[in-house]
Amino acid sequence: MSTKLAGAFLVIFIFGLATAHGQQKGQYILGTNGLNAGIQPGPGFSYGNQGTIYWADRLKGPDGVAIPTIGSFDLRLDQNFFIYTSKYKFLGGTIGGFVDLVIANASVVAPQIGLDAGGVGITDTFVQPINLGYHFPRVDFTVGFGFIAPTGRYTRNPNSSDNLGSGYWGYLPNVGGTVYLTKDKATFISVFSAYEFHGKKRYTNITPGQTANFEWGFGQSLPIHKNFLQIGAVGYGQWQTSETTGSVPSVVRNSRYAVAAIGPQASFLVPKWNLNLFFRYQPEFAASARVEGSTLTFGGNISFPVTK
Secondary structure, eight states, X not given: OOHHHHHHHHXXXXXXXXXXXXXXXXXXXXXXXXXXXXXXXXXXXXXXXXXXXXXXXXXXXXXXXXXOOOOEEXXXXXXXXXXXXXXXXXXXXXXXXXXXXXXXXXXXXXXXXTEEEEEEEEOOEEEEEEEEEEEOSSEEEEEEEEEEEOOSOOOSOTTOSOOOSXXXXXXXXXXXXXXXXXXXXXXXEEEEEEEEXXXXXXXXXXXXXXXXXXEEEEXXXXXXXXXEEEEEEEEEEEEEOSOOBSSOOHHHHTOOOEEEEEEEEEEEEEGGGTEEEEEEEEEEEEXXXXXXXXXXXXXXXXXXXXXX
């Protein structure tokens, strides 16, 4: 493949930052969940802050083969979760919901075609107006429906180099759960899945293909005085499941992006303060029709229970 074409692949395949052709990734932020997925906080308010650093300098073609190119993609996200859990139930599940306000700092460099793009600002917002939490002795799980609002900057100019949003609405039914393998809940498996239905991209006739997302974790809790250290392995996968339609290059129409990742996570839980601090690192593999890199995620959650 020529250097010029490799550069074109880089522009098309890295998150739609520098072109309106079509976004070679889903809207869901990979690595958002890890250990303890599907555990709904108790009644009250919670706040979570999660930093994500993603970097990549490898580009994979639709066949999964690396494309020789010079360049890099760097993305830094600050996710702010505002979570509410009520005391009320519906269909046997406790009603809750959240808003995820995301600030992004992105950079794309492709010297072959003279591209040096990026920007800083609010990107798309994930809103889950309702989820239902279920709690059993050995299982916790949630079922929810959310949408991603295109609140990030997305201009009419198809050659804009500082777009931070996708430019279209997304609709995400999702389910998550944690299964405790031991009676004391010290050993557990977590899973989370969300499916994306995409609307039409603003100012275009393009509708991005649908996307399936899956995250998992296997962990062990270790008591430390009155607190707990959790260690384990986590991973994620993302697959485009339908064709992108509209005025897109054939390389986009005829390809399906995919990626997987696996790595470690460590969490520190302080029950007295309703505090959870975590760190996870997930290098990617098996990518196709997109960049392949690594995801570093860290942050914490704190809950403010409703007093009786």
